[in-house]
Amino acid sequence: MTTTLYRATYLHTPSSPFIDAAALRAEDDGALLVEGGVIRAVGGYADLRAAHPDVPVSDLRGGLLLPGFIDTHVHFPQVRVIGGLGLPLLDWLEQCALPEEARMADAAYARGVARDFVGGLVQAGTTTALVFGSHFAGAVDELFTEATRVGLRCVSGLVVSDRLLRGELHTTPQRAYDEGRALIGRWHGVGRSLYAVTPRFSLSASEGVLDACGALMQEFGDVRFTSHINENTREIEVVRGLFPEARDYLGTYERAGLVGRRSVLAHNVWPTDRELGAMAEHRCTAAHCPCSNSALGSGFFPLRRHLDAGVHVSLGSDVGGGTGFSLLKEGLQAHFMQNLMGEGGVDLSPAHLLYLATLAGAQALGLEGQTGSFEVGKQFDAVYLSPAPGTPLDAVFRHASSAERALAAAFATGTPADVTRVWIGGAEVHTRSTRQTA
Ligand SMILES: O=c1[nH]c(=O)c2nc[nH]c2[nH]1
Numbered sequence: 001m002t003t004t005l006y007r008a009t010y011l012h013t014p015s016s017p018f019i020d021a022a023a024l025r026a027e028d029d030g031a032l033l034v035e036g037g038v039i040r041a042v043g044g045y046a047d048l049r050a051a052h053p054d055v056p057v058s059d060l061r062g063g064l065l066l067p068g069f070i071d072t073h074v075h076f077p078q079v080r081v082i083g084g085l086g087l088p089l090l091d092w093l094e095q096c097a098l099p100e101e102a103r104m105a106d107a108a109y110a111r112g113v114a115r116d117f118v119g120g121l122v123q124a125g126t127t128t129a130l131v132f133g134s135h136f137a138g139a140v141d142e143l144f145t146e147a148t149r150v151g152l153r154c155v156s157g158l159v160v161s162d163r164l165l166r167g168e169l170h171t172t173p174q175r176a177y178d179e180g181r182a183l184i185g186r187w188h189g190v191g192r193s194l195y196a197v198t199p200r201f202s203l204s205a206s207e208g209v210l211d212a213c214g215a216l217m218q219e220f221g222d223v224r225f226t227s228h229i230n231e232n233t234r235e236i237e238v239v240r241g242l243f244p245e246a247r248d249y250l251g252t253y254e255r256a257g258l259v260g261r262r263s264v265l266a267h268n269v270w271p272t273d274r275e276l277g278a279m280a281e282h283r284c285t286a287a288h289c290p291c292s293n294s295a296l297g298s299g300f301f302p303l304r305r306h307l308d309a310g311v312h313v314s315l316g317s318d319v320g321g322g323t324g325f326s327l328l329k330e331g332l333q334a335h336f337m338q339n340l341m342g343e344g345g346v347d348l349s350p351a352h353l354l355y356l357a358t359l360a361g362a363q364a365l366g367l368e369g370q371t372g373s374f375e376v377g378k379q380f381d382a383v384y385l386s387p388a389p390g391t392p393l394d395a396v397f398r399h400a401s402s403a404e405r406a407l408a409a410a411f412a413t414g415t416p417a418d419v420t421r422v423w424i425g426g427a428e429v430h431t432r433s434t435r436q437t438a
């Protein structure tokens, strides 16, 4: 079993800074003892070195070591259509996303997309992702296969819909159930893969399809659930017309027994107070996708109302409605948007941003015992930010008055080019040599 002492400036949030003002932990000259992929000790380098004088040291000084990022809303089939700017949700789906999603019927095409997708995630420092899969079971197999090959913690499933998309993307309730059940059997709990029951959204899923999803949730106690909710005002109007009996958008999922501790609902830009209260009671998560909300003009996420209601919030890139895989960028955009909301916004510190990009996602997925922070007993899932010499981020890192200031700069200006090493379960899954700039 390999044992390594990683020496680095590291930061993590073992608790939520929305609850605990001292949640951010930082060590300027820190160390993590990792044995067989598991964190066995954390603390200052001098102390850990004295206690473990014979363990080989991996010297990561000069950059920042953070827990691996956790993206709780990202679409596998949309990596090649990032950048469809200037359209609201329903037009963007019709013109940009759905034509590409139809191509996923071809497993060989899906295989190439899976490589682009998983590569994009790990290069951005994402080590765990809740992924909207494909409408085609064969493509979902390709995604899990590639995630397994790379080592990504991947929670995903078959996307199901039976109306208002394109004919080739529609299924039936029976097929949704049968294909979902078979995929659960092949992938759920296999290696690092977990299954998520995934109706696309109530606009495209009849009560029959939602009930088929509910049946899978009942049958398989620990599969996860994900879908979209309250993203765009036009979408909400259409859903209201399709479900005249439902009290609101959340009610369409509640009726089928889909909302609980294992549920992650993306966006929730326009919730009612009733929905927020019920989400808190169900202990489900809202995945906030600030770049997507900006690119599709969906609106400002009411973070303050979520927090006041007690709703758990995590972060998602929402590629390809979003603009890329970087959770540093999502954190920055969340910060910008909350600032722009004035009195109604939440002042997000670097600690909040780090928590949203890491432990909050692990908690959303019920994986907080395994990942999301550098605590003893957790897996060594980590991202090392080491900007190229001569870049502005490198200048900040060399002159920052504290690790927290360096972290703020990482969110403000860091990109996947600064992500030079990524580990999942102790295995290095991505390495980028630092380029010298002129
Ligand atoms: O941002 C989004 N991206 C999608 O692909 C999608 N499908 C339904 N609702 C959606 N929202």
Ligand SMILES: [Zn+2]
Pocket: 073, 075, 132, 228, 266, 318, 321
């Ligand atoms: Zn989405």
